[in-house]
Amino acid sequence: MASTNQSPQYLKAQSMFFQAKTNDEKLRWLEEMIRECPKHKSSEKMLANLKTRYIKLKEKIEKIKKSGKASSKSGIKKEEMQAVIIGFTNSGKSSLLKALTNASPEITPYNFTTKRPVVGITDYLGTKIQIIEVPAFSSEYYDKGLANSADVILILVTDMNQIKEIESSLERSVGKRIIAFNSFGKSYEELRKIEATLKSKKYNFIILDINRNLNELKEKLFSGFGKIRVFTKEPTHKTPSDRPMILEKDSTVKDIAQKILKNLSFLKETRIWGPSSKFPGQIVGLQHKLKDMDTIEFKTR
Numbered sequence: 001m002a003s004t005n006q007s008p009q010y011l012k013a014q015s016m017f018f019q020a021k022t023n024d025e026k027l028r029w030l031e032e033m034i035r036e037c038p039k040h041k042s043s044e045k046m047l048a049n050l051k052t053r054y055i056k057l058k059e060k061i062e063k064i065k066k067s068g069k070a071s072s073k074s075g076i077k078k079e080e081m082q083a084v085i086i087g088f089t090n091s092g093k094s095s096l097l098k099a100l101t102n103a104s105p106e107i108t109p110y111n112f113t114t115k116r117p118v119v120g121i122t123d124y125l126g127t128k129i130q131i132i133e134v135p136a137f138s139s140e141y142y143d144k145g146l147a148n149s150a151d152v153i154l155i156l157v158t159d160m161n162q163i164k165e166i167e168s169s170l171e172r173s174v175g176k177r178i179i180a181f182n183s184f185g186k187s188y189e190e191l192r193k194i195e196a197t198l199k200s201k202k203y204n205f206i207i208l209d210i211n212r213n214l215n216e217l218k219e220k221l222f223s224g225f226g227k228i229r230v231f232t233k234e235p236t237h238k239t240p241s242d243r244p245m246i247l248e249k250d251s252t253v254k255d256i257a258q259k260i261l262k263n264l265s266f267l268k269e270t271r272i273w274g275p276s277s278k279f280p281g282q283i284v285g286l287q288h289k290l291k292d293m294d295t296i297e298f299k300t301r
């Protein structure tokens with residue numbers, strides 16, 4: 001890259017670019033270089049080069065993400081629903097991961113016990129949610145790439161000030177954020193104040209007690225993925241299946257019919273109960289959009 005007549009800001013970004021270890025970081029510094037590149041005739045070519053590089057790198061990152069491999073150095077295979085737990089050291093990340101999933105991370109009263117990401121799986125109504133404990137925020141073990149690519153980011157804190165600090169580092173993240181305030185060791189009076197503050201700041205939050213409200217947390221996590229639950233019902237049965245199917249938001253009758261029925265031409269009639277129906281048992285067409293907690297019944301020939 002050209003080295004003539006560049007601003008100190010540009011040179012700094014360039015040096016950061018060359019030092020960057022992850023593609024996400026590289027992309028960030030390239031963006032900075034483009035911003036700081038002089039916009040006059042003599043540097044047109046250089047700017048064009050930078051932009052091409054930027055687009056290529058962005059495509060590469062997308063490709064890695066789509067192929068299911070995490071773009072970060074962690075090497076963790078991303079499942080369809082992935083949440084990360086991030087927080088300062090000793091905020092209780094491992095304790096939560098252990099209570100919520102099949103993982104058994106090391107838990108100690110000492111700082112920086114978790115030095116590598118730990119992956120666990122939790123079952124939600126028969127569907128799996130992947131949950132990852134990311135090593136302590138602001139430590140050398142922290143993995144920003146994981147935080148940036150997760151679908152849901154659970155920010156576990158023990159102090160109100162930690163929220164802003166963590167959030168300000170998430171400018172490149174895509175996931176829905178949930179604040180979990182760890183109630184461990186806090187008095188009732190303290191918790192009352194904390195709850196009032198979180199409410200007034202309009203956070204999507206939960207006051208977490210891992211012995212008491214893990215189910216509430218699971219519900220919150222699930223809603224963060226923006227998916228919908230749809231129960232199926234056999235025409236001859238009075239009640240629907242007890243386990244819903246998990247579908248993408250805005251799925252249609254056709255989407256679920258294709259999953260359940262082998263051949264759509266056998267489909268005679270579809271009825272819907274619940275939020276997307278105008279009345280219970282409404283007959284709908286293939287393009288009908290489903291909503292969370294609908295019940296659907298297919299009559300076939």
Ligand SMILES: Nc1nc2c(ncn2[C@@H]2O[C@H](COP(=O)(O)OP(=O)(O)OP(=O)(O)O)[C@@H](O)[C@H]2O)c(=O)[nH]1
Pocket residue numbers: 087088089090091092093094095096106107108109110111112113114115135136182184209210
């Ligand atoms: N019983 C209980 N102990 C907790 C809870 N949260 C944190 N602790 C205690 O706090 C200490 C740290 O907990 P960890 O779960 O290891 O915290 P961490 O955030 O994973 O910490 P690092 O991985 O070291 O950064 C341990 O002594 C835990 O027993 C909780 O909700 N219940």
Ligand SMILES: [Mg+2]
Pocket residue numbers: 093094095105106113114133
């Ligand atoms: Mg830990």
